[in-house]
Amino acid sequence: MSSITTKLATAAVNRTLFNAPYSSVAIRKLFEVSNGYRSEANVIPSASWAAAQRGPDGLVTAKTFMNAGPTIGNLPKRLYSSAAAVNSSKSVIIPDTSKYRKDSGTYTSRSFAYLMVGATGVMTASAAKVSVTDFLTNLSASADVLAMAKAEVDLSKVPEGKNITIKWRGKPIFIRHRTAGEIAEANSVKLSDLKDPQSDAERARKPEWLIMIGVCTHLGCVPIGEAGDFGGWYCPCHGSHYDISGRIRKGPAPLNLEVPQYEFEGDTLIVG
Amino acid sequence: MPSHLANYSSLNGFSRTLYQTLFKRNTVFLVGIFSTAFVFELGFDTASDRIWDHLNKGKQWKDIKDKYASN
Secondary structure (H helix, E strand, O other): OHHHHHHHHHHHHOOOOOOOOOOHHHHHHHHHHHHOOOOHHHOOOOOEEEEEEEOOOOOEEEEEEEEOOOEEOOEEOOOOOOOOOOOHHHHOOOOOOOOOOOOOOHHHHHHHHHHHHHHHHHHHHHHHHHHHHHHHHHHOOOHHHHHHOOEEEEHHHOOOOOEEEEEEOOEEEEEEEOOHHHHHHHHHOOHHHOOOOOOHHHHOOOOOEEEEEOOOOOOOOOOEEOOOOOEEEEEOOOOEEEEOOOOEEEOOOOOOOOOOOEEEEOOEEEEO | OOHHHHOOOHHHHHHHHHHHHHHOOHHHHHHHHHHHHHHHHHHHHHHHHHHHHHHOOOOOHHHHHHHHOOO
16 A cells, blocks of 8 residues: 555656545556556456647657546546645745845946946947048048149249249149239229129239139130230130230130139249 | 945945936937047047057158158
8 A cells, every 4th residue: 555655646746646536446547557567357448548748740749548437436536637736835935146146236237337338339439430531531632632733833033024834733824924014904904895804803812923724715725925916815726815814805715714723922822 | 245235335326426427318428428439539549640650660751751851
């Protein structure tokens, strides 16, 4: 009897509890089932229960079967299984997690999190700014191009009443040291007589120096200095006449000769 | 330090001040991020330029300019 009790206890530990009534036949049957042993002499024809748990591949992963009569006399046999009962006095035990907890306080923990977020933001902002500025720097002119973009002229070597021509960005630049008579002549022209009205003061920052791009505004020829009907420049290609201020007076050209950006540094002229 | 005492430490007090002044309002937090990024970039650029100049001492134009250019 004690070994049967042990078997019953084992069955209970195995999370299956058979609450079968204590009839000798049923107990023997239970004993045989739990031992995988069957006494051939005492086979009792009876109803059987069998349950099989199948995995997704169809294989039987667990199998429970029991042969026992469904009734004892007139009484239906109660046969059920349940999960092992939980000992409630021990179910609320909380493991000690102090070893794994942070040593820092609440505010330190939160501030650290925000600090990390902020540091990531700082890195992202810097990276974004640098990529934009690097991209734009890449678009701007390099130092050698910028150095070629300016031309310096020593004006002290240009005598009064003379032209010189220099090259700037692949184009000729006319520089004329005008006499007082030429300045007066340029100022005496009425703006209403001009095709492209511009006063002489708009074209020459210092009246004695006239600086222009030497490209005819008609089709891009280079005009000839000290020629033409108006004492200025004359374009031989299609006969445009420019006056002593470089303004178009006669011929097909639509605009005055262009004035580049320039500045004076003492006796030196910097074009560009 | 036991965790139940950490809430009263000086570090936690500092963290609390930091949180109240800098992190609590999103506008202040964002302004802080951008200004820190500005300062950080200044410092980073200066430091990296200095390291570069140190590693390439005597090789750059500004180091040998005196030999070739008069002014």
